[in-house]
Amino acid sequence: MDKSRKPATIAAHAAGATDLQSGGVVPALQPSTTYLRDEDYALVRPDNIYSRADSDNLRQAEEVLRLLEGAEETLLFPSGMAAIAAVFRTLSNGDTAIVQSGIYWGTTAWIRDFCARREINLIEADADALLATCETQHASLVFIETPSNPWLKTLDIRAIADSTAAKLMVDATAATPILTRGLDFGADIVMHSATKGINGHSDVLAGVLSTCARDARIWEMIRADRKMAGAILGPFEAWLLTRAMRTLPLRVERMSQNAQALAEHLLAQDGVDDVFYPGLPSHPGFDVASRQMQGGFGSLMSVIVKGRKQDALRVVGKLQLFLRATSLGGVESLVEHRHTIEPHTGIPENLIRVSVGIEDIGDLIADWDQALG
Numbered sequence: 001m002d003k004s005r006k007p008a009t010i011a012a013h014a015a016g017a018t019d020l021q022s023g024g025v026v027p028a029l030q031p032s033t034t035y036l037r038d039e040d041y042a043l044v045r046p047d048n049i050y051s052r053a054d055s056d057n058l059r060q061a062e063e064v065l066r067l068l069e070g071a072e073e074t075l076l077f078p079s080g081m082a083a084i085a086a087v088f089r090t091l092s093n094g095d096t097a098i099v100q101s102g103i104y105w106g107t108t109a110w111i112r113d114f115c116a117r118r119e120i121n122l123i124e125a126d127a128d129a130l131l132a133t134c135e136t137q138h139a140s141l142v143f144i145e146t147p148s149n150p151w152l153k154t155l156d157i158r159a160i161a162d163s164t165a166a167k168l169m170v171d172a173t174a175a176t177p178i179l180t181r182g183l184d185f186g187a188d189i190v191m192h193s194a195t196k197g198i199n200g201h202s203d204v205l206a207g208v209l210s211t212c213a214r215d216a217r218i219w220e221m222i223r224a225d226r227k228m229a230g231a232i233l234g235p236f237e238a239w240l241l242t243r244a245m246r247t248l249p250l251r252v253e254r255m256s257q258n259a260q261a262l263a264e265h266l267l268a269q270d271g272v273d274d275v276f277y278p279g280l281p282s283h284p285g286f287d288v289a290s291r292q293m294q295g296g297f298g299s300l301m302s303v304i305v306k307g308r309k310q311d312a313l314r315v316v317g318k319l320q321l322f323l324r325a326t327s328l329g330g331v332e333s334l335v336e337h338r339h340t341i342e343p344h345t346g347i348p349e350n351l352i353r354v355s356v357g358i359e360d361i362g363d364l365i366a367d368w369d370q371a372l373g
């Protein structure tokens with residue numbers, strides 16, 4: 001499909017994927033692991049040999065994401081963590097990586113363990129110190145997450161890209177490619193947990209990497225490693241992802257509207273001390289987010305309720321529409337008490353992480369009002 005098409009068109013048409021064999025307006029699901037050769041031993045389809053490397057369903061999903069991201073090449077992985085690991089595995093012993101602290105705990109935990117095992121010099125820097133760290137430290141890779149989970153810190157991708165000679169990798173999961181196209185702001189590699197908003201139905205685990213420099217050494221290593229080491233997304237998951245992404249722009253628009261309204265409402269409530277949401281003018285990252293996020297500020301926020309751990313847990317327990325479960329970006333609203341999951345990371349015990357879905361905003365606000373009451 002033509003690159004100039006708008007995201008809603010690219011997504012609704014799944015970048016032009018149909019099934020020419022049956023005439024179906026949606027692509028067929030092809031689960032075969034291996035592909036036929038003819039009597040002369042020539043491949044029936046020269047680009048299809050074996051499904052660790054070759055899958056039409058994977059290519060279809062990747063093409064939608066590539067166009068949405070404005071990328072040269074996009075690769076899918078079986079989870080967000082597998083996508084992050086694919087980039088870090090390109091580092092050599094003795095290299096230096098600068099990684100933002102206070103990001104998704106699973107990422108921090110894996111990177112710390114990996115860097116220790118591989119003798120990679122890991123420098124962790126808080127969002128506020130990251131720019132200065134990039135300016136003063138020589139590194140091979142910089143990894144940031146914006147907006148960050150669960151603090152909703154917003155980093156200026158362009159400023160960080162300009163401050164370092166290192167490759168810049170941006171986890172933009174909480175923004176989705178609909179709100180932020182990190183490559184446009186100078187990122188070398190953009191990553192998403194596609195498990196979250198991109199799939200949006202809490203039924204597929206996937207991760208994605210995109211680049212605008214497909215010939216760069218780091219990207220060639222990532223592509224070769226995926227093929228050889230086999231961290232590949234299955235065709236059914238890829239097919240589901242393509243299906244889900246048809247409504248991605250619509251879902252993101254509605255979630256962002258709902259989240260904005262809920263954030264503003266909660267900030268005005270007596271039982272709430274603070275709300276971290278990049279769409280609130282009081283948020284320290286509001287100016288950067290306004291430049292970097294187009295069409296809304298996403299579905300993720302954190303609410304600091306008045307009181308202590310038991311008060312936060314009481315609110316969480318009383319919510320009826322916000323399901324108590326980890327994850328974010330699905331059509332159904334979720335809440336999570338992160339302190340229960342990661343008490344050692346300094347996360348406040350009265351912080352409630354909220355992922356706002358596409359339900360009726362009046363119902364969502366009423367649910368919070370009764371829970372806070």
Ligand SMILES: Cc1ncc(COP(=O)(O)O)c(C=O)c1O
Pocket residue numbers: 079080081082104106107145149171173174192193194195196205206207327
């Ligand atoms: C910001 C962020 N990055 C990466 C991940 C990891 O993604 P996955 O669960 O798909 O492996 C998560 C998961 O919660 C996340 O929130």
